Amino acid sequence: MAASCDSLLPLVLLLCLSAQAVDRSNFKTCDQSAFCKRQRELKPGQSPYRALLDTLELSNSRLSLQLINDNNKVRLLLELYRLQGNMTRVKINELKPLKPRYEVPDVLLSDPITEALSVVAQDENSLVVSLGGKDQRLILSAQPFRLDIVEGSQVLMSLNSRGLLAFEHLRTRKDTISHKISSTVGSMWDSLKSMFSSKSESEQAPGQENVEQQTDEDGQIKEEDDKPGMWEETFKSHTDSKPNGPTSISLDFSLPGVEHVYGIPEHADTLKLKNTDGSDPYRLYNLDVFQYELHNPMALYGAVPVLISHSTDRTMGIFWLNAAETWVDISSNTAGKTMFGKILDFVQVSSEAPQTDVRWMSESGIIDVFIMLGPKPADVFTQYASLTGTQSFPPLSALAYHQCRWNYNDQEDVKTVDQGFDEHDIPYDFIWLDIEHADGKRYFTWDPSKFPQPKEMLQGLMDKRRKLVAIVDPHIKVDSGYKIHNEIRSKNFYVKNKDGGDYEGWCWPGNAGYPDFTNPEMRTWWASQFAYDQYEGSMENQYIWNDMNEPSVFNGPEVTMHKDALHGVWEHRDVHNLYGLYVQKATADGLIQRSEGVQRPFVLTRAFFAGSQRYGAVWTGDNAAEWGHLKISIPMCLSLGLVGISFCGADVGGFFKHPSAELLVRWYQAGAYQPFFRAHAHIDTPRREPWLFGPENTALIREAIRQRYALLPYWYQLFYNAHRTGQPVMRPLWVEYPDDFATFSIEDEYLIGKDLLVHPVTDEGATGVTAYLPGKGEVWYDVHTFQKHDGDQSLYIPVTMSSIPVFQRGGSIICRKDRVRRSSSCMENDPYTLYVALGSQGSAEGELYIDDFHTFSFEEAKQFVHRRLSFSANTLSSRNLAPDSQFSTASWIEKIVIFGGSQPSSATLKSADGTESALEFEFDSTLAVLTLRKPGVNAAADWTIVLR
Known part of the structure; x- marks a missing residue:
């Protein structure tokens, strides 16, 4: 939910954007993101990285060796794992970092089960590793470093074949060598080194203990000249202090024989990902984007770093496990060719086989990538589900129709709307309350004048076997009279600013603190607040909506949190894309705990990451009442389904603006056949309950909703199957018809299940x-x-x-x-x-x-x-x-x-x-x-x- 200009405080008024479209100047392009610009300046060619084959160490399930950058002599540790289910994991980290680099926790279900690796051939510049059945091998070339995954005589995928591996190692700033990390932070890191070390002393790769990196006369590692944005970066009025300097990483993947790639949501774009040569890469960075543009690679509310490739021969996936700001470049040697040109190539037996190249660039962390080798679409879904889990199985009512707007005014308004559905013979299961229901935007409370008896309201709905959703956002009003704020502050659970004080920013309540959901103790406490004796007025038929959890900070850089804010010892830049997942997880845990583990929860989230499917539903954010937004809802939800998040929908009717009667009817008809079916509208729009557009349109909307209810047994069975197997509920045609090239770019129709x-x-x-x-x-x-x-x-x-x-x-x-x-x-x-x-x-x-x-x-x-x-x-x-x-x-x-x-x-x-x-x-x-x-x-x- 984006800002309503007339409802904001004067300071926040400056942030209000045009009602016609997003103000792009509020959000970075690749050229304005220093690390993206640096990485993109690297051109394909000779890689500076060389594999040191004499450092090879092979155990039953792990192969490791060192890589060296011949430009600066910095060494990296490469680890390779063969995983159960036809997957390969590749990890690259600094061999001897100044301090640990962030490795994403809590997304994988557990440590993946590994399978045996064996070296079957080796010479002075390469080695061949068997990956098990189907004659799969991994060929590691030493100079320049390159990995090729081969099956029989076919190259399935190549890593660093374009030489774009880049790993900015932790270093000390040249002009402040004498300045050390503060003793407090330094001691924290010292105490944590052993905890986060990836290997024990006995497991160090050969040569690791005595590695000497090449240094200059001052004893410093030889570095290239510093570039703008390495040690400090300013965007508009915000300066990122970058205390750790440049830490970005990059790796390229080549997919021979592939023209179609999908995934990496969330973007308001086509189902098939586009070539990004000559334009910005696709960006993955959870942001509160007011009325987003269509057909644009800009970041939106969620980020799932999973890309799916598909051809008539094979389906594969790449899961880039990194929670920092990430950009993805895609290039193809067939991009821009007309269909006639492709046919001409075929007739002339063109020697140029199709190939797609994908490059991932992240601001911090390590390279940790899972290569899912299919070979069928269903296999890739199963492989990814084995890593991050399946879609949570919702209660049946959550698959029915939801009625929402910002905001239903008071208890009487809720009662009137509820009665309106009965009077017009339209079924519904949930009515929703947005931020105005709380006492001054203090979540877990009720406005005493508008909702003085919430249990009476909830009981009235329960008597009709209906339910309610109330919003609980993760920004907490800074108010000494507010219990939630006082407890978070007393427990020291707020995110900190770079100087160690509680981080504060502007959001709906005005000045707000942001709980540190990366802290498991904080999440446990948050979950406890949904208990009926803590959340006064709540009942068992009340469920929860987490909005603004990118996190949204109205006066922050790009309307989000400063990257140098601190979550314990980690910077926000390391964990940004995880924040929304943690909020939804803690909330879902709370709803489960309040029923002593009996009831399935329902939690809707706007921000999400890989693994968010385990905790509930998502929606496509603040769309508009325009035909283009209705159209784009299909590829947006299809893209989410491909990466595990089946429970997706778009605001029926469009959040912003006022739909015509025709658009509203068509949106209900489309929404009735998408997994999450909710109407929603902005506070400044006219009311649009289904009976307000004349009896003919009421009848059409009623019929669409009734079709949804008649099909609920089928939807329920599909969600049960998705929960068990990871197969998407709403799926592109090519998933079921993988050999039919005509289906590969279709995005105006889709399958629900296979039938x-x-x-x-x-x-x-x-x-x-x-x-x-x-x-x-x-x-x-x-x-x-x-x-x-x-x-x-x-x-x-x-x-x-x-x-x-x-x-x-x-x-x-x-x-x-x-x-x-x-x-x-x-x-x-x-x-x-x-x-x-x-x-x-x-x-x-x-x-x-x-x-x-x-x-x-x-x-x-x-x-x-x-x-x-x-x-x-x-x-x-x-x-x-x-x-x-x-x-x-x-x-x-x-x-x-x-x-x-x-x-x-x-x-x-x-x-x-x-x-x-x-x-x-x-x-x-x-x-x-x-x-x-x-x-x-x-x-x-x-x-x-x-x-x-």
Whole structure:
């Protein structure tokens, strides 16, 4: 949520930006980021780094050796690991740093399981390491240093093939050699050296103990001349003191045969990442960007340093584990070529094979990169999930519709809006309260005049089986009368400024402190504040929203925290992109603890990092009521899904500005088919509850929301699968059709799971859309008309304002609940309808998953129903996939709709106890749709239906 100009204090008014677009001058370009500029000035060519093969050390799971920079004689330690699941880890750090460099904690689930390495060949300039099965090898070239990962005769990936490895080592400033680090900070580092040392004395690589770096006459390491921004950097009125000097790192990766790369969210840009030659690199640096621009590599609210490459031959991933400001350059030898040019290359058998080069540049830390070798898209998702975890499994209600604005004014306003949904027969599950609900922006409190009886309000919602979300931001009003502030200060839990005092900045409450969420003790305390006896007025149907957690600092550089602020011994520059993850983690932990570990939490965050998927949902931030923002929501959420964050959505209707009725309707129709479905609006916009745009538009919005509720069983099953396997819920077409080149750049349609294809209408005044239906030999069915279409074609679809083009894949079975009620909780025991879409071979399969929809019992007590539904040889059956579970459900199967089949003469239900009964049925010969009525079997039972 960005600043509202008329609501801010005078000092912050200076920060208000144009209502038309982001003020780019508030945010750095690469040229204005000193380390990015320095790194980019390095040109591809001869690398100064050489591998010292005589320092090689090989254990069962780790290979290490030293690298030397021949320009300054600084040595680095290279470590290589083969990881279980077809992954390779590469770490590069200083061999003897002046003090430890930051290594990102808490993102990996645990130390990855390693596999055996062996050197199979070596000569004076190279060595070959076996990576296990499939004839995978790693070839290390010594001079210049280079790594190639090879499978058979194919080079999969090369590291430092362009010679852009750069590692700015810690050093003492030339003109202040006599100035030492303060005794306080110095002693802290001394006490921590052993803690953060990556190797014990007995594990040092050969030669490490006696390394002598080349020095000049003054005994200092030979350095290149200092460049602007190395030791101090000023942007606008803010100066970064850089007490540790230049510390940036860089490494290049070459991907032969690859033209398409994806990922590294968050950017308001195309799904396929663009070539950055001649423009800024993609930036990863969590920032509060007011009304962001589209098709721009600028940093936004979150940063996931994971890039996915895909070709018809292979899918791979690169996970760059670094939480500092990072820039990513992408270049391709096919960039800029027209499709005709590519075809001409093919016809002429061009000798220039496609290749994409990716260069990562980070301001501090070490090089720690995980190379995920696929080979299939599903394999990469599994590999990444094994490192950072899977999407948290939300309560069912969180997958339903959420109603929000900045702000619902008071308790009466909440009651009126709640009643409005009932009066207009529109279901919803959550109503949200933004910052105005708290007492003077003091989080964990309620405005005493506007929300004097919060429990009464929450109980009223609970009586209707609905819930509420309240915002809790991580900036804390500096106020001696505010309990939260006093406790944080007394426990010394605030981030410190460079001089050791509490860091303070301006945000919504005015002067604010920022808790140090990198401190586990702070996170434990924060979690404790969500207990019902601490958070007065809260109840079990209240959940939490963490906004502004980049962190946003209105009067800070780039509207965020100063990089030389301190989190214990670490600078903010080292941990910046982790801050939002830690806030969401601590909040989710608090919601779990308040229920003594019983209830699943729901927490929405704006800032995020790799691993944030474990803690809840994200949204795409402060968008605008414009058609372009509706369009861009699709690739933005697809990009997040590719890197593990499936629970994504965009503010329906746009946060800024006021949508036309047409735009609002189209946004509801699109949002109903995205994972996180929430309407939200800026405080200065007119009210836009779904019934305020006339009865015709109310009916259209109602229908879109009802379609969402009918499909909740399918969404729930997909999130269960994502939680178990790491596979994305909302996915690009190429994930399921990896050999179909036509799918590689499609971003205006997508798959939900593998069985629903959605092509939202995102153009003003559209009378038709063209959808690509993939899969040669496959069939697709319009879910609204049941009309059958062949795959492997572009289909023109006429549309009206009521149209939401959605197709079910032939060969699938999707479970729905067609009795839509006022909330998902009211539908928990309602019956299911099975939609059976027969494939070209007359068969289909699907799954049904049921649990109690809100607790951890599915995990801890194995209390759930998981069924395999299959149709083959005119027989439909339900088989138990969880034989050890004893969970029961009141839900039953009330109808089965089969499309793409023929008319039977009879339909016989065979129950688990052996009894048989005839079923009533209807057959529409025009659409080839067979409807079986009231099978009446319990959803958890074994049964078979035979058609004759």
